[in-house]
Amino acid sequence: MTAAPLALMAELTHRCPLQCPYCSNPLALLKAGREKNTAFWLGVIDEAAALGVLQIHFSGGEPTLRQDLPELITHATKRGLYANLITSAVLLNENKLLALAQAGLAHVQISFQGAKAETADRIGNYQGGHDQKLAVAKLVTKLGMSLTINAVVHRQNLDELPAIIDLAVALDADRLEVAHVQYHGWALRNRAALMPTREAFETADALVTRRREELRGKMSIDYVVPDYYAQAPKTCMGGWGRQFLNVTPDGRVLPCHAAESIPGLVFEQIGARPLHDIWYGSAAFEKFRGTGWMQEPCSNCALKEVDFGGCRCQALALAGDAAATDPVCHLSPRHAAILAMAEAESVADTRDFVYRRL
Amino acid sequence: MITRDSVPALRRGIRRQFDSARNTHVLLGPERVIVLDEIAAAITNLVDSKHSVAEISATLAERFVADSAMVEADVIEFVTSLLEKGLATA
Numbered sequence: 001m002t003a004a005p006l007a008l009m010a011e012l013t014h015r016c017p018l019q020c021p022y023c024s025n026p027l028a029l030l031k032a033g034r035e036k037n038t039a040f041w042l043g044v045i046d047e048a049a050a051l052g053v054l055q056i057h058f059s060g061g062e063p064t065l066r067q068d069l070p071e072l073i074t075h076a077t078k079r080g081l082y083a084n085l086i087t088s089a090v091l092l093n094e095n096k097l098l099a100l101a102q103a104g105l106a107h108v109q110i111s112f113q114g115a116k117a118e119t120a121d122r123i124g125n126y127q128g129g130h131d132q133k134l135a136v137a138k139l140v141t142k143l144g145m146s147l148t149i150n151a152v153v154h155r156q157n158l159d160e161l162p163a164i165i166d167l168a169v170a171l172d173a174d175r176l177e178v179a180h181v182q183y184h185g186w187a188l189r190n191r192a193a194l195m196p197t198r199e200a201f202e203t204a205d206a207l208v209t210r211r212r213e214e215l216r217g218k219m220s221i222d223y224v225v226p227d228y229y230a231q232a233p234k235t236c237m238g239g240w241g242r243q244f245l246n247v248t249p250d251g252r253v254l255p256c257h258a259a260e261s262i263p264g265l266v267f268e269q270i271g272a273r274p275l276h277d278i279w280y281g282s283a284a285f286e287k288f289r290g291t292g293w294m295q296e297p298c299s300n301c302a303l304k305e306v307d308f309g310g311c312r313c314q315a316l317a318l319a320g321d322a323a324a325t326d327p328v329c330h331l332s333p334r335h336a337a338i339l340a341m342a343e344a345e346s347v348a349d350t351r352d353f354v355y356r357r358l
Numbered sequence: 359m360i361t362r363d364s365v366p367a368l369r370r371g372i373r374r375q376f377d378s379a380r381n382t383h384v385l386l387g388p389e390r391v392i393v394l395d396e397i398a399a400a401i402t403n404l405v406d407s408k409h410s411v412a413e414i415s416a417t418l419a420e421r422f423v424a425d426s427a428m429v430e431a432d433v434i435e436f437v438t439s440l441l442e443k444g445l446a447t448a
Contacts, residue, residue: 004379006391052379054391080375082386106371107388146371146388174369174444175388220444222389 002241002280002289004052009246009257010041012069013061014358018088019125020113021353022152022187022194024257025061029358034250038068040271042075044247047275049079053245059086061249064096070103077104084109086150089136090129097136101143108140109148109177115163123157125355137171148175153204154194155346161204165211165221173219178208180226184258184313186356193353197346201229228342232303233310233326240288240312245279253278255285258313262322288312293323297331360411360438362430366448367407368440374402387445397422401436405446411437 014029048056056076063069064087076083085100089110097108110133114120117130140147149168153161161178168176180201181187181194196204205225212221227234237244237256246254252267253275254260260267265284279285287293291304298309309315310326318327319334327334360366368374372387374394383399385392394402400421404414415430422429440446 052377054377054384054386055389080378082373084388106373106386109388141370144370146369148388174371217441217444 003243005048005245005279006053006243007055007057007245008044008048008053009057009059009244010044010063010072011059011061011246011248011257012041012063012066012072013249015065016060016062016088016356017090017126018062018111018113018129019355019357020111020123020152020186021190021355022154022181023356024182024185024187025356026185026258026260027189029061029356030249031358036249036251038071040251041068041072044251044270044275045072045076045079045081047270049076049081051276051279054080054082055084056081057084057086062088062091064091070099073100073103073105082106087111088124088126088129089133090126092136092139094139097139097143101145105145107146107148109150110137110140111150111152112164112167113152114157115160115167119157119160123353125353134171137173141172146175147171147173148177149173150177150179152179152181153196154181155196155200156194156351158196158200158204161207165207169215169219175220175222177222177224178204179222179224180204182224182227182311184261184317186354188317189354192345192348192350195228195342195345195348196226198229198343200346201226226342227311227314227326227328228338230328231330233307233314233329235307236311236314236326239308241279241285242289242308253282255288256313259284261313262316288323295323295325298325301331360434360441360448362412362415362434363410364437364448365407365410366405366437366440366446368402368405369445369447372445374399385445390443390445392443392445397432398436401433402440405437405440 013035014025073083083105084107086109113123120130121127151164183191208223241255246257251270254267267284268278268282294309298304312322315324315326316322325332327338374385377384383394411433415433419426419429
């Protein structure tokens with residue numbers, strides 16, 4: 001039986017001052033004119049709370065570009081939703097942050113593109129961004145909100161990981177998220193400029209394991225491994241349509257932020273159909289829910305209800321079939337070829353990025 | 359280390375609430391939903407930077423008519439787990 005979702009990602013806008021080359025937004029970004037208005041998002045919050053959602057992640061693009069953000073946070077908090085803000089922080093200042101805190105914001109997650117300003121500002125293609133993030137991070141804890149530092153790591157900043165961890169400790173972060181790039185959308189396009197060597201990945205892996213133990217109880221470290229070097233696939237989104245839903249800036253409901261890359265799925269619009277019915281009954285959510293859709297080797301795998309076959313978008317991108325076993329799994333017939341490709345790209349002489357742009 | 363004299367508090371940004379959709383108490387934090395059973399919810403209610411572990415234990419031993427030493431051991435274990443998960447400070 002399908003359970004109620006736990007979390008909703010509200011992608012309020014695709015506009016963003018940063019241009020990170022691994023952005024999780026789709027290649028075809030939506031312009032401001034396609035964004036939904038305040039009344040729409042207030043309705044989404046009402047429907048989500050009634051459905052049993054406990055956490056709302058205000059995201060984008062850059063969600064602080066929306067003037068109605070304090071109003072949306074106030075409403076979410078009133079409805080019992082735990083409000084998280086996923087931000088680049090470069091547009092925030094003390095007054096704006098105070099308004100969000102007073103609206104009930106519980107947790108702010110700030111992205112860092114490196115430990116050094118020079119590295120970070122080049123990756124985000126935004127001069128002065130790193131220093132601005134540092135200033136805002138200090139304000140978050142001063143105002144009593146929980147602080148997460150999010151660091152997406154890859155070949156061009158992985159050598160700064162020890163300093164990134166130190167930075168998060170110095171900022172008194174409650175939580176650090178170290179996420180190797182997941183290769184969808186913009187990141188897939190930039191893969192050869194981002195893929196770390198296997199050796200660098202193993203060094204990072206050992207470092208995170210050691211620091212996590214040292215920092216236990218002070219700062220938690222969540223770690224997302226680079227798929228291509230993994231043995232088993234990740235339990236993508238906790239399983240398709242099991243815990244999570246994503247609402248795009250133009251109001252469509254997705255099982256994950258990258259699901260639009262899968263052709264043939266129709267994502268329904270909030271307003272055209274109740275969110276409850278979309279979650280429990282829409283064809284796109286039913287398509288890869290549970291285990292009935294699986295092929296060999298997933299269908300006979302002892303772990304099929306642990307990892308749910310891995311990532312559907314990655315299966316499409318690398319195997320050409322969204323219902324195939326995620327090719328990063330060692331049981332996939334494509335696993336060896338994927339690993340060889342990753343290792344070849346990791347030593348490629350590619351440094352330039354295709355920056356994310358509208 | 360948590361002792362009977364420790365005075366625990368929920369860490370900043372951690373919230374306790376009743377989840378009416380699932381009919382249970384929960385702790386909510388960044389990327390976290392912790393379902394609390396009746397005992398865990400009762401302990402968490404008193405993790406408020408005012409009560410010591412000894413006081414929390416005495417209150418609960420009286421309410422549940424249980425042996426206070428056993429309750430205290432349970433409270434220490436549970437509060438320790440909250441600290442290790444980064445959900446509380448002491």
